[in-house]
Amino acid sequence: MPYFNWGPAYVETITAIKGGTWAQSWDWNPPNWKNLTDNDTTAVGWVNGPALTSEMQTSLSEFISGMADGSINVWTGPINLQDGTEYIAAGAEATDKEIWYLPQLLEGMEGPSE
Numbered sequence: 001m002p003y004f005n006w007g008p009a010y011v012e013t014i015t016a017i018k019g020g021t022w023a024q025s026w027d028w029n030p031p032n033w034k035n036l037t038d039n040d041t042t043a044v045g046w047v048n049g050p051a052l053t054s055e056m057q058t059s060l061s062e063f064i065s066g067m068a069d070g071s072i073n074v075w076t077g078p079i080n081l082q083d084g085t086e087y088i089a090a091g092a093e094a095t096d097k098e099i100w101y102l103p104q105l106l107e108g109m110e111g112p113s114e
Contacts (some may be wrong), residue, residue, distance in 0.1 A: 003045050028096070033068035075099055080107040 009029045015102045016022035032042035039045065046064070048057065063080035066072030075098075077088035082105040 001047055001049055005039050007039060007044050008041055008043060033064070036064070043061065081105070082107055082109060082113045083108055 002079065013022065027056060031044035031045035032038055036042055036044065036046040045114065052060070066076075073093055075088065075094035077092045077094075078090040078092065079088035081103065084107065087102075087106070088098065102113045105111055
């Protein structure tokens, strides 16, 4: 199961504040792809659940490796909004802004959307 870990970002910010070097910024805190379980260095971690079979583990490891090396991008179109409107064209990759500021939920997601 995935989890988010704010520890490394907080340590970096507190260290900069204490050192007098902190400046306001928007930072992307990526996972440590080499070790998703190292809570000292990763902002996004992973813990295998007890139901994960060895076959599923193999598939998951391939997926994680693809995410790490860039060969898999889950934000590559075609991606539609919940109402069916095209959001990301086939073959195009979403920008950070398009990912963070979705105008509504994506197709297949359930819940209220504007």
